[in-house]
Amino acid sequence: MAAPRPPPGRLSGVMVPAPIQDLEALRALTALFKEQRNRNLDTIGVAVDLILLFRELRVEQESLLTAFRCGLQFLGNIASRNEDSQSIVWMHAFPELFLSCLNHPDKKIVAYSSMILFTSLNSERMKELEENLNIAIDVIEAHQKQPESEWPFLIITDHFLKSPELVKVMYAKMSNQERVTLLDLMIAKIMGDEPLSKDEIPVFLSHAELIASTFVDQCKTVLKLTSEQHAEDEEALATIRLLDVLCEMTANTDLLGYLQVFPGLLERVIELLRVIHAAGSDTMNIFSTCARMKAEGDVSHMAEGFKSHLIRLIGNLCYKNKDNQDKVNELDGIALILDSCSIDDKNPFLTQWVVLAIRNLTEDNSQNQDLIAKMEEQGLADASLLKKVGFEVEKRGDKLILKSTSDTPQL
Template structure:
């Protein structure tokens, strides 16, 4: 390691006699450790000396926590603490040797204890925030790609540090503590989060407040969503707005560029059970929107997001089969479609077609809801005769056909009706016959059927429904 320029009193590597010289020496090493070659040749005695300075300075912080009158004397100690953390942070960058040396000195324990003291200080000083942030950066760097250090950080930091930091008003502190949590988590530690759900919920809140921050997002997508047990336990405790945030990320994972891995699919089969069960139980809440003074509350929005999730899940071949046989799902979707369809016809409300309500009355909450219900029915009936027959038994075919109207509140509604009818009639003569008879009796609009790519033909006194375009698909 290149020798630093000596401060006023010569550095021995072991003793620096005054706080000012301590600070100057620390700054020299902080700068030197920006270079990989200096990190790789650093003697262990440097880290021992930094730890000694950190311990001495932390005593001043501890005193200020016990005696608020001492806070005004913290400035020099906070400077030293900050520079200690910066020095250690830089020394750990992509250097496992230094990570191990610093960890073996029990520096992690001292750092965590000091950071927890910061939350007890009732002061608003930028110098305190800077020390706080640098301490968290150090813990993140010492744990990076080092399983032994990750274990040590977890042992000392969980759960108190995360409870203290993930809901901190300072965005950087939230981001850095999220980085530490992301770096330290593994399947075994996820189990511990099930017993400390507030930490998991705080991560959801952090993403909700700071969607631009990558660490809370990565914790959710790369760790939480791989654990159906954690998601199920957490979902029951989340507020409706927090559920919306989580469900949005589930949709993003499903429609992302990267296909689901085998491990992802195993977890998402369990997620599908949770989402389908929740929708069956809660979907009636959307009927609140039929009232004149409908509340656009988070409970309704969470139900809408559940439908979005189910649409995307049933567009996945591996998840579709499970949801096609989920008890009560198809029946509940048809019931709900009928209820909102009738409600939209009987009175002017959010489920009425757009030409029946005045501009400005349209709710973004319900936009596309009917379209997605019909899309989900189409998916659930894809190459599944039992479900095709069930829709017929529940008089769902006339309901779907009657929904085929231009409606600005439901983009692509006609296309989804076409899609659903194709999947309902594929290799199903009975359902084809139902539609053919509706057309013959004037119950189905002939021009509408033609626009949808169907036509009815009489053959030997029998009505045949023919498709004039491509066969069915799943979307």
């Protein structure tokens, strides 16, 4: 790691900007350095010193802000597609420049400093970020404040998410709002138009370990949301986003197998579904069933859809997995899933996820099929409910058979 640079010089104890005689000349110089033949590495240290001086002054004069921005553009251009320049920029700029600029109130300064960071990062320098986590977290905050800005987004998706070690230490230090932002981008990466590459699969398996272990440890924090006093609890909302990530990860065949055998995950999901189902039935709260349709423009709460996603995750974890199918049976999870199937405006697509879960639980599993058939015979499962999720019970001699109906399940 490069040694910290000394602070810019002072005159009479007062920080002053270097004289800028011709701003247009600085702009022209910035443009010239887009061409590799015009690059002069000796100017990088001076440019960094000027930029740090502008940041130290904290002035809002337009001319100084423009010079500030031009200095950053100059560094971005000189480092573009040139490894030698990137190395020199990193040596002079890290970490002070990024600590000074990534949280600046001027959007362009944040964008330009993000461009320099994106251009300069490589696998070795990522390790230095683990020792300077404030820089990485500043990037997350920059994306929160400017989601339309390209550079913070690219830093996170093209650099951070490729380093499970960095993500793990970042996650431990970030605020819950920042965690939600990071998890949202993880979901976007998994659901992107391009499937995860062979090189990305091992990385996301490491992410899956972090997400699953954190969810297993913290999932009961969502119960805080049953109290109006904690209706916007940020820790609970971050935990909900963990569930969303697990749903998308288990929809990926390359990640599914690992999560199907993750210790305690399936058991904890069933337990949580049971608790929130009971909590929603006992008192009126965010987990209670709501059969009315929301008016246009109503704002959804992050907890909406939580029950649907729990059932979706159970179904995914049981896909072609006999051990998990049997485990849900042992934990009385099948009756719980069927009992959870009702029209609920707070849980869009609940019926569809119940259908998928029951299909995955009964596929090539005669024991689970027999259980559901007996439940219907004993009045523990309503025939209309089974039909609603796409099944019916047929008696063949002394045996009850659960079969899929040809009708499309009712929504």
